[in-house]
Amino acid sequence: MKDTVQQADKVSALGSRFSDAIIILHETIARKAGLSGTEHKYLTMLIKKGAMTAGELAKQTGLTTGAITGLVDRLEAKGLVKRAFDKTDRRKIIIVPELDKITALLTPLFSNLQSKMMQLIATLSERDKQVIEQYLLATIGVMEEATQSLNDK
Secondary structure, three states, X not given: OHHHHHHHHHHHHHHHHHHXXXXXXXXXXXXXXXXXXXXXXXXXXXXXXXXXXXXXXHHHHOOOHHHHHHHHHHHHHOOOEEEEEOOOOOOOEEEEEOHHHHHHHHHHHHHHHHHHHHHHHHOOOHHHHHHHHHHHHHHHHHHHHHHHHHHHO
């Protein structure tokens, strides 16, 4: 039992260091791109999930609609998103990521990291990759559940 607790503590400490490294990396990349860390992360979310209303983005991020309006204003001023009318309901405004401009801005900042990560992944066995994938998916599930639980309170 003691070994299990020690191993759990070690994994937890490494997870914390990993999280810190990710935050610091993304803050640095954001700063180099002329963005805040928040702008960068939510811009990335828009890229992955696609165009959506401000209300949908607020729901995805947990931010207020007022905070989303400010975020979108800043991203729009930088030419990274645009507001467009919904084709089926012109009362709705859709936030559309400007993929070409975002790619031109961020790709040079990520190219070295992406290359090094591909080299690292190439050193892993298929079993290693499966274990890492399983752990990351389970961890994401735990975090999403915790986020939902906190939002429900």
